[in-house]
Amino acid sequence: MDKSTIVCKCEEINIDEIETALKAGACQFDDIKRLTRCGMGPCQSKVCTNMVREIIAAYTGEPMEHIEYPKNRMPIKITRLGVLVANQETSSVVSVFKESVSEVDTNG
Amino acid sequence: MEFELVIIGGGPAGLMAALTAAEKGVKTAIVEESFALGGQLRQQAQVLENLPKEFGKQSGIALAKFFSNKVSSIGVTALLGHTMIGTYRNGTIGVSNGKDTFPIYAKKILVTTGAAEQAALFPGWTLPGVMTIGAAQILLNRERVLPGKEAVVLGCNSISYDIAKQLRACGVNVQGIIEKKSIDEIDKELIEKFESENIEVFFHSNIEKAAGKQHVEKVWIDNDVLKKEREIDLVCISNGLYPVTEPLELLDCEFTYIENLGGRIPKYGSSFTTSNSSVYVAGNAAGITCIEGILVTASIAVTGILEDLAILNNIEAKKQKEILWTELLKAETGRYSKVHDARISLVNDFLPKEI
Ligand SMILES: Cc1cc2nc3c(=O)[nH]c(=O)nc-3n(C[C@H](O)[C@H](O)[C@H](O)COP(=O)(O)OP(=O)(O)OC[C@H]3O[C@@H](n4cnc5c(N)ncnc54)[C@H](O)[C@@H]3O)c2cc1C
Ligand code: FES
Numbered sequence: 403m404d405k406s407t408i409v410c411k412c413e414e415i416n417i418d419e420i421e422t423a424l425k426a427g428a429c430q431f432d433d434i435k436r437l438t439r440c441g442m443g444p445c446q447s448k449v450c451t452n453m454v455r456e457i458i459a460a461y462t463g464e465p466m467e468h469i470e471y472p473k474n475r476m477p478i479k480i481t482r483l484g485v486l487v488a489n490q491e492t493s494s495v496v497s498v499f500k501e502s503v504s505e506v507d508t509n510g
Numbered sequence: 511m512e513f514e515l516v517i518i519g520g521g522p523a524g525l526m527a528a529l530t531a532a533e534k535g536v537k538t539a540i541v542e543e544s545f546a547l548g549g550q551l552r553q554q555a556q557v558l559e560n561l562p563k564e565f566g567k568q569s570g571i572a573l574a575k576f577f578s579n580k581v582s583s584i585g586v587t588a589l590l591g592h593t594m595i596g597t598y599r600n601g602t603i604g605v606s607n608g609k610d611t612f613p614i615y616a617k618k619i620l621v622t623t624g625a626a627e628q629a630a631l632f633p634g635w636t637l638p639g640v641m642t643i644g645a646a647q648i649l650l651n652r653e654r655v656l657p658g659k660e661a662v663v664l665g666c667n668s669i670s671y672d673i674a675k676q677l678r679a680c681g682v683n684v685q686g687i688i689e690k691k692s693i694d695e696i697d698k699e700l701i702e703k704f705e706s707e708n709i710e711v712f713f714h715s716n717i718e719k720a721a722g723k724q725h726v727e728k729v730w731i732d733n734d735v736l737k738k739e740r741e742i743d744l745v746c747i748s749n750g751l752y753p754v755t756e757p758l759e760l761l762d763c764e765f766t767y768i769e770n771l772g773g774r775i776p777k778y779g780s781s782f783t784t785s786n787s788s789v790y791v792a793g794n795a796a797g798i799t800c801i802e803g804i805l806v807t808a809s810i811a812v813t814g815i816l817e818d819l820a821i822l823n824n825i826e827a828k829k830q831k832e833i834l835w836t837e838l839l840k841a842e843t844g845r846y847s848k849v850h851d852a853r854i855s856l857v858n859d860f861l862p863k864e865i
Contacts, residue, residue, distance in 0.1 A: 404719070407633045452752065452773070453631045467767045471774050474756040476596025479543070481606050488610040 409457065410450040412443020420454060424461045430470040431455060444480055447472050513539045513587070515815060516603065516616035518594050518757050521549020522801065523793025524622035525577035526808040527815075532584045534821050539587040539614065541594055541605055547581065548574025549624055553647040556672040560802050560841070570801075571651065597760045618788055618815045621758050622808065625751035625772065625794035630664055634720030634729075640745040643673045650676055657682075658744025662729055664688050665748035666696055666704070666711050668845075673746060674709050685740055686710040688717055688731060697845055720745055753795045761789050766859075770852035771797030779860040781814025781831065782807060790815060797856075799849050802841035810834045 405418040415438050423437040431447075431454055434440050440454060441447035447454075455469040462469075477486070515531050517524045520542035531538045546552060554570025565573065581588060595611065596604040602613040627642040629635065639658060641649075643665075649655045650673075661682050663670045666689035674684045687704065689696065693713045704711050715733035720726050730739050752772045759765070763776045763784040776784050776791050783790055792811040793804045810831060817827035842850035 403631070404633045407631065408636050409631060411636045448626050448754075449629050452628055456631075466773075467769070474759045476604070476760060477606070478756040478760065479593050479595050479606075481593075481595050481611070485606055485609060486611050 409453050410440040410443065410447075412445050412449070413439045413441070415440040415450075417457060420457050421461065424458065429458075429462070431458065431472045432470070434458075435472060441472050446474075446478065446480075511539070511612070512615040513537050514617045514819060515539070515620065516541060516614055516618075517620045517622060518603070519543075519549065519622040519624055519793070519795070520547040520588065520590075521622060521624045521793060521804075522551055522573065522577065523624070523795070523804050523808040524549070524620070525581055526805045527620055527622065527792060527812045528581050528586045529577070529584060530809060530812040531815065532581075532586045534816055536816070536819065536821065539589055539616075540581070541589050541592045541603075541614070543591070543593040545591050546574075547578040547588060547590070550644070551577075553644070553651045554672075555647075555651040555676060558801050560800070562802060562805060562837070594757050601761070603757075603761075616788075618790065618818060619761065620790045620792060620808075620811055620815065621755070621761075621795055622791070622793040623754040623757060623795045625798055626754050627747075627751055628749040630717070630747045630749045632717045632719055634722070634726065635745075635747075637720055637722055637726040638724065639722065639726035639743050640720055641747065643669055643746045643748040646673055646677070646744075646746045650680060656680060657746075658742070659683065660685060660742045661744035661746060662686055662688055662717075662731075662740065662742050663746045663748060664717055665750070666691070666700065666713075667748055667750075668700060670746070670748035671700065671703055671707075671709075673748070674704075675707055677744075677746075678707070678709070682744065684709055685742060686712050688715050689713050690716050717745070751794065751798050753797065755791075755795055758784060758789065758791060758795070761786050763789055763791075766856070768797070768852045768856060770848045771856070775856070777856065777860055780810075780835070780857050781817070782811035783814055797849060797853055799842060800846055803838060803846060803849070806834055806838045806841055810838070 406416050408416050419438050423434045428434045458469050459466050514537045517540045520540045528538050528540050551570035551574035557567055557569050592605050592607045594603050595606045605614050627644050646657050649657045661684050663674050666687050678684050715731050718730040718732040720729045728739050758776045763786050765774050766777050768775050778784050782792050790811040792808040796807055813830045816822040
């Protein structure tokens with residue numbers, strides 16, 4: 403297939419860019435994501451997940467069941483930062499992004 | 511906000527569950543991202559033939575209306591335009607309504623987030639005029655916009671049959687169905703249905719590419735016999751569905767991979783409880799199935815929830831579940847028997863943990 407074919411249409415990432423990431427050492431979807439932004443668009447990889455996984459499977463020769471899915475982190479849907487902090491009592495950014503801050507940060 | 515049961519997703523599975531729970535007096539809320547209840551039923555104009563007896567035969571659109579009316583009259587809190595976007599540190603679900611983000615406390619959470627459509631990769635698939643059948647359904651049946659005049663449909667399945675028929679009824683010329691598999695791999699009954707409608711199916715073929723200046727104008731079909739370019743302005747892709755499970759991932763549920771259920775799938779037991787004992791799953795999020803299966807899985811999950819909340823006693827719940835699992839087996843026979851077998855092995859694998 404033509405390597406310029408777009409796979410992730412939100413971020414306009416094509417087959418060539420994905421294969422380049424794989425050649426550079428990417429093994430799984432999230433590696434490609436970190437290198438190219440593939441899967442980070444408005445649909446949050448709803449559209450491209452399996453197409454990217456198929457390209458990884460073809461490249462590595464692994465069966466599809468061994469190809470990981472991208473990790474979902476919050477917020478799982480497009481959310482304005484202002485909305486996350488809107489109600490300070492219940493939803494400071496700190497508490498919503500629980501995985502990105504340590505206990506010390508939250509208490510201080 | 512505090513409820514006994516919070517349901518994430520107001521499609522047929524979530525609505526069925528909400529009705530049954532509310533009828534038993536459970537304080538129930540539905541968190542639904544869009545501004546209407548009904549989920550993917552909202553654009554399904556075809557008549558659903560095999561619904562459970564109490565529903566008769568009706569279109570998806572009618573069933574969605576029936577459910578929404580019933581749900582609001584029975585006192586279920588429907589939080590429309592509300593999206594579950596995450597969880598708080600203590601596991602409480604976090605919901606956003608576009609202005610504010612807040613926690614919703616629940617004794618039990620049922621995730622019925624449905625399925626997403628699988629696109630298909632070929633050069634030109636991102637051109638305007640190339641769309642999934644779901645998009646075509648929405649344009650045609652919800653927005654009343656004709657998506658094109660000359661169409662090909664990728665994928666020979668029951669969903670593509672319905673959309674091909676609907677397109678035709680609206681005056682679109684459906685040039686044919688393009689199917690990768692050979693004729694022996696496709697359900698005979700389905701092939702007969704296409705034949706009776708005079709819709710041509712090209713087996714052993716695929717779309718090699720699509721092209722056009724600002725809109726799709728041509729497709730090339732890579733079939734040894736056909737190998738020809740066709741002038742079209744609409745390509746509908748019907749390439750299957752896969753479960754939407756992000757909320758379950760955030761709720762720390764364990765996953766496994768089962769091709770016949772749609773790929774990555776949460777582990778669950780015979781009451782559709784996940785590895786997080788306060789979280790349940792049903793509908794297409796628990797494995798891609800038919801509409802009857804979607805409704806029955808929701809009923810089973812609610813039975814489990816009612817048992818957990820001590821509204822049903824163990825004996826009643828067990829009896830109820832046995833009846834429902836028999837119904838599910840009946841719903842998932844024939845074309846869906848592989849789905850059912852996969853489900854049974856998933857449930858059996860889960861058993862040791864339940865003890
Ligand atoms: C585009 C499309 C077209 C389809 N067409 C057909 C067809 O023609 N025939 C057929 O038999 N089947 C069809 N299906 C299959 C369809 O999935 C089922 O018919 C049925 O609607 C699934 O029921 P459900 O309740 O499991 O999920 P859904 O009906 O998908 O409902 C899930 C609901 O959850 C909501 N939701 C998701 N995530 C969140 C969140 N984080 N927070 C809040 N709400 C959320 C969604 O907005 C949605 O309303 C189609 C599926 C899709 C995706
Ligand atoms: S298509 Fe890749 S993020 Fe949307």
